[in-house]
Amino acid sequence: MKKESNLGRREFLRGTAVAAAAGAAWMAAHPRSEATVWQIDPTKCVQCGRCSTNCTQNPSAVKCVHSFQICGYCDLCGGYLQPGAKTRDSGAENELCPVGALKRTFVEEPFYQYTIDEKLCVGCGKCVKGCGVFGNGSLYLQVKHDLCMGCNECSIARNCPANAFRRIPASTGYLLKTGEHGGKERK
């Protein structure tokens, strides 16, 4: 009885070793497909506002990001100022961002630099819309991977009216906007 039991254990170990070797060989032949993450295609996003309300995180893992390469450093910034702002100062009544997350600093007459306070930004896309309509479209929304939980089914993607969410390789992570002359390339 004891001998039979020893043989069984040996066979089991042998079988395990063979299975492990076969598995290793299979994995070597079929490298694991790369991990993917959710990201927003800025050319498809229509700034519907759902990125701020539909994320499982509060505040949303979606934040506004800025392409300095595309920005016109405008004084009358459509992303920073309310459409009807009578003056161009940075008084709260003139700011478009409902949570004051978009900041501006004077560079030289008449240019200003715009930055986003990520801690405050709720990803509503209001500034993105203003910049796209009146400016160069240098502000846009992205899922920040340090904040995103990587939900299997992104609850924003499920409700995005523009199909702007897609999975991209984790090594890429972001769909960044670049481009000269306001990112508006003439074909």
Next chain:
Amino acid sequence: MSIESPKRLIPGWVWAALTVVVIALVVVLFFTDRRKTPDTSFEYDLSSYTQIDPKEVIFKEAGRIPLNVANPSAMAIGPDGKIYVGGENAVIVLNDEGKELARYAVKGTPGCLAAIPDGKLLAGMKNHIEVLDAQGSSVATWQDLGEHAWLTSIAVNDQNVYAADAGNRIVLRYDLNGTLQTRIGAADTARNIPGLVVPSAFLDVAFDPMDALWVVNPGKHGLENYRANGDLVSSWYRMGMDLPGFCGCCNPTHIAFRSDGTLVTVEKGLNRVKLYAPDTSLLGVVAPPEGLLAPGSATMSCDLEPPVRDLAVDAKDRVLVLNNPKHVILVFEKIPNREGEAPAKP
């Protein structure tokens, strides 16, 4: 002795009610979006600016000229009344009713065009001017303006060619042979020139009927009048979303003058075409957003090019608006007896 079955213990209507409750729960939990919609403070609403009182509109659409060219991006009217439209790898020549008379092949898409009196055509090809003869053959290529150059407008008179380079924020004066004469518009405190502020690829130049050169300073939301030597004669700026103002980061995108000296302007963002008197007062609207086939201007997604790519006034003082996405020239005529004439000269 009979045993009562469980079915009898729970009546049928209870089962039916339970089924309905379960279905309702499944629908509510899995097939509805119960998340709150964004608060109105998160909405970007331009409707109060895009809706224009019809009484303010003093022109009407008199016709549409369809364009058989890809990506129509530039337009000019020749001294003989022919309309030139530049698109992808082609310039088409139309008569004033829109009949195609000729088609020239070009390499690339002209960003601007201007016809010179001897029958030649100047095409702004991003970083240089290409000269085409009356048969459309390239007869000269002017200087390469460098990698940052972005030619957006050309204006021509009897002696000079003025080319607006939005990339380098400058207007270049050439003689008719393409020799550079003067650089106009660079900031110069000694000459009281503020400098051209050009946040995006829009910088326009045009002559008024008295042959004075007007240059748009888009980042300052106005126009500047220069002499041929680059001296600044006068300027006016009017930033604002309201009707008399120029909206956004950089407007107007295009200008043209009618024979009575009134100024036609095109804006992007709030897509609208307006008419100003020589004293700079607003006379009225040539075309509101819907008239430009751009009803969605306020909800336009990022990075769309503005629908209006060029503007011209023809010999009959009609306003011609080049609509790129619709592949059409919109022709506007003044509505008789509506306000909007230039004030009579004293």
